[in-house]
Amino acid sequence: MSTDNQDSDNLKKIFAEAAEIAKVVPESMQEAAFHRAVEALLGGKDAPPVKPAPPSPAAPPRKQARATKPASKKPGLATAPKRSGRPGPKQLLEQLHQSGFFAQARTMGGILKHIDTQLGYRYKATDLSPALVRVLRDGKLKRTKDENGQYEYQQA
Secondary structure (H helix, E strand, O other), X not given: OHHHHHHHHHHHHHHHHHHHHHHOOOHHHHHHHHHHHHHHHOOOOOOOOOOOOOOOOOOOOOOOOOOOOOOOOOOOOOOOOOOOOOOOHHHHHHHHHHHOHHHOOEEHHHHHHXXXXXXXXXXXXXXXXXXXXXXXXXXXXXXXXXXXXXXXXXXX
16 A cells, blocks of 8 residues: 555655646646646656646637727718817918918918917918918919028919
8 A cells, every 4th residue: 555655645746846847837838738747757658647627717808999980971071070179271271362361472481470370370380381282282372482492372
């Protein structure tokens, strides 16, 4: 009977060592690492049958992606236009064009100053420049260079 007891103690030591080895492996691979360690510790002999470990708890379900808004029913409009109190640069320039602001030649600095002081909107030159080019290409404005090399925009 002492050999059975001794064999049992040896197996317990082997299993304890295998468990220690398996701890350093990612959780998803621990069971396989444990079995390999037992085989190695037994010297290549087949390991005694071991109950499979209970399955690890399932990972929490991923959050679903936010649903996108359905397309607008109006043809040509993908989404409803934004209703902000501040007009976009191109819209603002078209308003200035309609009001006759560009009857005289205006530089970028003059346009920005007018928008800030008279209309109360603050835009940077980098915001307004692409919109000026778009309005220019639409044929509503023309531009020339002044003596300082700055562009002046005027009604076409």
